[in-house]
Amino acid sequence: MRIYASIYQALFCALLTALHSGNCRRNHQCLQKYEKTENHILACTDCPQTPLVRNSRSPEHCARKCKKAKKNCRAFNFQRHSQKCHLLPFDRFGTDVQKQSNSNFTLYEKKDYIRECITGSNNYRGRRSWTKSNITCQAWSDNIINEHTFYPDRYPAHDLRENFCRNPNNDPGGPWCYTIDPNVRAEECGIPQCSEEECMKCNGEDYRGRVDHTEGGRECQRWDSVRPHKHHFQPKKYRDKDLKDNYCRNPDNRLRPWCYTMDPKTPWEYCNITVCDSDYTEESIANTSTSCLEGKGTDYRGTTNVTPEGVSCQRWDSQFPHKHSFLPENYKCKDLRENYCRNPDGSEHPWCFTTDPNQRRANCTHIPRCGAEASQETECYEDTGETYQGTLSITRSGIPCANWSQHINRY
Numbered sequence: 001m002r003i004y005a006s007i008y009q010a011l012f013c014a015l016l017t018a019l020h021s022g023n024c025r026r027n028h029q030c031l032q033k034y035e036k037t038e039n040h041i042l043a044c045t046d047c048p049q050t051p052l053v054r055n056s057r058s059p060e061h062c063a064r065k066c067k068k069a070k071k072n073c074r075a076f077n078f079q080r081h082s083q084k085c086h087l088l089p090f091d092r093f094g095t096d097v098q099k100q101s102n103s104n105f106t107l108y109e110k111k112d113y114i115r116e117c118i119t120g121s122n123n124y125r126g127r128r129s130w131t132k133s134n135i136t137c138q139a140w141s142d143n144i145i146n147e148h149t150f151y152p153d154r155y156p157a158h159d160l161r162e163n164f165c166r167n168p169n170n171d172p173g174g175p176w177c178y179t180i181d182p183n184v185r186a187e188e189c190g191i192p193q194c195s196e197e198e199c200m201k202c203n204g205e206d207y208r209g210r211v212d213h214t215e216g217g218r219e220c221q222r223w224d225s226v227r228p229h230k231h232h233f234q235p236k237k238y239r240d241k242d243l244k245d246n247y248c249r250n251p252d253n254r255l256r257p258w259c260y261t262m263d264p265k266t267p268w269e270y271c272n273i274t275v276c277d278s279d280y281t282e283e284s285i286a287n288t289s290t291s292c293l294e295g296k297g298t299d300y301r302g303t304t305n306v307t308p309e310g311v312s313c314q315r316w317d318s319q320f321p322h323k324h325s326f327l328p329e330n331y332k333c334k335d336l337r338e339n340y341c342r343n344p345d346g347s348e349h350p351w352c353f354t355t356d357p358n359q360r361r362a363n364c365t366h367i368p369r370c371g372a373e374a375s376q377e378t379e380c381y382e383d384t385g386e387t388y389q390g391t392l393s394i395t396r397s398g399i400p401c402a403n404w405s406q407h408i409n410r411y
Ligand SMILES: *[C@@H]1O[C@H](CO)[C@@H](O)[C@H](O)[C@H]1NC(C)=O
Pocket: 081, 102, 103, 104
């Protein structure tokens, strides 16, 4: 009986530990708290503690070991071919620590140790050591100027190192510290939320910040994982989109940065990211005064406003005859002026809604390509152009010319 009891106890403890290990109950959840850098390692030549080397079949497995090592693991180098895992007791900011390129390894660093913003209230492990009114923090191991009982040894889980801002009592005001000013015992450090740390312009296509939760409060799924949600946005396929870890991004011209979520019932959600308040709109319009087509024509700013068949386009600020969600005010950098053909959603061509109630959208495939326009410029005409022999076959407003051979006897 006793033996069974203790087995149950052990099982129960294991279960508790598993639950307690936050979101690493399942393999696909284990790397959530890490930032990954391919082909790199952290190396320290002079650190007192050396890395623990362990056999490890996967980075996820290694993350479990790192979790078990607690404060003795702030990052790990995963050696892919030999499946070894080097648990690092230091982070990239340590003295003598260097990030080196090494094609045999993938580096995983715990986010809490490398970011200078917060998402929760007590997970900050950064190195800021002054308060919001710029008073230097007192070291946690000191008791000289302001007395206290938050000894580092007594709260090992809270990483009370040096005089860095921390939140060992889960204060709603965020990380704080005792100060070296006898008149100010303790003060908050004013560390920004990650959503405020970096603002976004336009629809956030270039947002490269570290928000990793949705506006509904759900944790984002890593872009390099297909669990819980399958998807085709593999980071390797979309290198220019910087689909890093589980940070909110906008790789496909949605309204705002978004991410897949860890909630199996919610495939994806938008993220709440502060919008920059600079007047970026005019600037970005001024720079892209292209009136010919390059690539998919996302920078096209010309005035073609009819379909290839000659039907007028619907104004973007109108909901008639077609209702739509491409409101100019929601796509500030896409220049949805008048009824001009535009490509606000990463389609293959600039397009527009048409004024024909029976035809919702039309691709403006008749806009000349930029190379073609350049050659047209050299094909200039003299006087009234009677001697023009060029190949331009489109009218000023973009309507394609009809075949002369079919109209030669009319006019
Ligand atoms: C990677 O591993 C291979 C074989 O294990 C070794 O020959 C090579 O030197 C390693 N590369 C680096 C950069 O350490």
